[in-house]
Amino acid sequence: MTPGARVAAAIEILDDMSQGRAAEQALTRWARNSRFAGSKDRAAVRDHVFDVLRCRRTAAHFGQGQDGRALMIGLLHQQGADLSALFDGAGHAPPPLSDKERAFPGPPADLSTALNLPDWLVPLFEASLGADTTATAQALQTRAPVHLRVNVARTTVLQAAEKLALEGVDTERNSLSPTALTVTQGARRIKQTSVFKEGLVELQDGASQAVVDAIPAGRKVLDYCAGGGGKALALAAQTSRRVYAHDADPNRMTDLPERANRAGTSIAILNHDQVLKTAPYDVILCDAPCSGSGAWRRAPGGKWLLTPDRLTALTQIQDDILDATAPLLSSGGTLVYATCSVLASENEDRVAAFLDRHAGWASPFQRRFGVTSQGDGFFTAHLTRE
Structure with a gap:
């Protein structure tokens, strides 16, 4: 496919999404109907679509519309692309730009458009992040870095990095965790490497590793x-631990036994009744369902789907999870709360609410992780009985 044809494909997918189809579904639908597209073509088209989702409001602003063509024009204008070369009508490329389409407006005047956030979220970002609001919103408009967790139960970080380099994957140390590597080249080759297939590395965000x-x-x-099961696997790599895993949706853990076997470890998967029977636990990790706002680089559709009502429902779920797990903790144990959210309403506010409901508890440790090249936005807090 030519670069112009890739743009045309992205326009088609974005128009399909405007009918209510999710991004992954629309991409899969297009790929099935476009057998001629090679792996590099599919990757490039996917990048276009997800770049639009990260910057949808400014793309619509500069493209002067909400349809796929307008969004791609606006996106590519922001990226400084040669639009005349991409929109030339040759082959499968989209038709040339009209005079109106070439008359790009100036920068957006309203903050929510400039930050590429829904209007209602801007005050929450400002209240949660203060002076870091703009930098965080801008970081969420970029493509996410790729991080690896080295399985230190089976190799060293240096050995893993050297082996990856031999297979075309270059990395550098990640500052957030001693087990983390940041991929600098060859990210799409990772799952084909022997290092990955042998369980020496796993894909896992740097901040997620730091939480563990x-x-x-x-x-x-x-x-x-x-x-x-990413955090369960990281915990299991610490060989002094016996790790149990549970999820309200067991289907999400379907691949966990295979991944644990590949990593050379074992994790006991429990249903709800088994969780109760196996209690108490020395440590309970509650990586609670959340807005995912700290990881919107990876799943950018989330920020356009989140609503005030959904956020309220999530905070209730978070409270319920903490209340349900607190009685399962052994004496002297630690309840670990974590989210991949940057919103205080899902983080510090939930910890404060828990402490208000549970006399005799304290939070001796809390930490926020910003959205950076080293990791996604995360929050974690430890809760203990005084």
Whole structure:
């Protein structure tokens, strides 16, 4: 596919999404109907679509519209692309720009458009992030870095980096965690490397690893909201621990046994009744469902789907999870709360609300992680009985 044809494909997918289809569904639908597209073509088209989602408001502003063509014009204008070369009508490229389309407006005057956030979220960002609001919103408009967690139970960080380099994946040390590497080249090759296939590395954000690093000692550990199991695997790599995993949706853990086997470790998967029977635990990690606002670089559609009502519902879920797990903790144990959110309403406010509801508890440790090249936006807090 030519660069222009890739733009045309992105326009088609964005128009499909305007009918209510999710990004991944629209991309899959296009790929199935476009067998001629190679892997590099599919990756380039995907990048276009997700770049629009990250910058949808400014793309619509500069493109002067909400349809796929306008959004791609606005995006590519922001990126400084040669629009005349991409929109020339040759082959499968989109038709040339009209005079109106070439008359780009000036920078957006309103803050929510400039920050590429829904109007209602801007005050929450400002209240939560203060002086870091603009930098965080801008960081969320960029593509996410790729980070790896080295399975230090089986190799060293240096050895893993050297082996990856031999297979075309270049990395550098990540400042947030001693087990983390940031991929600088060859990210799309990772899953084809022997290093990955042999369980020596896992894909995991740097801040996510730092959350695990901060978890205190404890032999018996429950990952109560395990999801795909990334943090459970990181905990299991610390061989002094016995790790249990649970999730309200067990289907999310389907691949966890295979991943644990590849990593050379074991994780006991528990249903709700088994969680109760296996209690108490020395450490319980509650990586609670949240807005995902700290990781919107990776899932940019989330910021346009989040509503005030949904955020309120999430905070209730977060409270319920903490209340449900607190009684399962052993004497002297630690309840670890974590989110990939930058919003205080999901972070510090939830910890304060828990302490208000539970006399005799304290939070001796809290930490925020900003949205940077080293990791996504995360929050974690430790809760203990005084």
